[in-house]
Amino acid sequence: MRILIIEDNQDIAANLADYLENQGHTIDAAADGITGLHMAVVNEYEVIILDLMLPGMDGIDVCKKIRTEALKQTPILMLTARDTVEDKLNGFSVGADDYLVKPFSMRELHARLQILSRRQIQPFGSNKLRVADLELDLGTMEVHRGSELIDLAPIGKKLLEELMRSAPKLVRRQKLEHVIWGDIPPDSDALRAHMHNLRRLIDKPFNKQLLQTERGLGYRLVDPDAISS
Numbered sequence: 690m691r692i693l694i695i696e697d698n699q700d701i702a703a704n705l706a707d708y709l710e711n712q713g714h715t716i717d718a719a720a721d722g723i724t725g726l727h728m729a730v731v732n733e734y735e736v737i738i739l740d741l742m743l744p745g746m747d748g749i750d751v752c753k754k755i756r757t758e759a760l761k762q763t764p765i766l767m768l769t770a771r772d773t774v775e776d777k778l779n780g781f782s783v784g785a786d787d788y789l790v791k792p793f794s795m796r797e798l799h800a801r802l803q804i805l806s807r808r809q810i811q812p813f814g815s816n817k818l819r820v821a822d823l824e825l826d827l828g829t830m831e832v833h834r835g836s837e838l839i840d841l842a843p844i845g846k847k848l849l850e851e852l853m854r855s856a857p858k859l860v861r862r863q864k865l866e867h868v869i870w871g872d873i874p875p876d877s878d879a880l881r882a883h884m885h886n887l888r889r890l891i892d893k894p895f896n897k898q899l900l901q902t903e904r905g906l907g908y909r910l911v912d913p914d915a916i917s918s
Contacts, residue, residue, distance in 0.1 A: 722746030
């Protein structure tokens with residue numbers, strides 16, 4: 690893999706680069722947000738490791754610009770010393786795909802990078818999934834709610850695809866975690882934060898709410914009109 694590390698702590702950046710190069714990967718590095726953003730935009734990477742606290746431009750703004758201005762879907766693993774649900778929600782809401790809290794295991798980081806690099810969505814076929822007025826085109830991986838195009842990061846599209854394929858049946862949280870992270874799921878807040886962000890994008894702006902939470906069990910997509918009819 691070709692990996693970009695955006696990290697201002699020289700010791701952490703050097704340790705990351707040494708470890709990942711020893712695993713056979715090609716590493717580029719930036720020590721501030723502005724330089725990191727430029728490198729992320731002009732080069733192609735399989736995955737980006739992005740620190741939250743950076744000089745020049747913080748990780749939240751870097752991630753947001755990569756997604757909304759550069760329109761790049763490169764998987765992003767965010768690093769931070771913060772471990773609150775709000776911090777994770779902020780990262781996921783601007784397009785981060787995964788989250789590791791410092792200090793972390795290099796082996797776990799490497800495993801997460803491999804999962805992220807494999808999880809980039811590849812178009813297959815041209816059929817569509819539909820629940821009520823929510824539609825996912827499996828050929829283009831575009832998401833529409835009615836006539837409105839919804840911009841989802843790759844992890845959001847993967848969750849939505851799994852929910853739509855199963856709708857209106859319940860999808861247990863363990864299955865969703867396995868779809869995204871394989872056999873090494875992160876802490877329990879990560880899926881909840883991603884689902885919060887998914888609901889914010891596909892449901893909150895609209896009158897009809899489709900995404901339901903079964904507390905302690907999982908999630909389902911349901912057309913309420915179909916239930917009442």
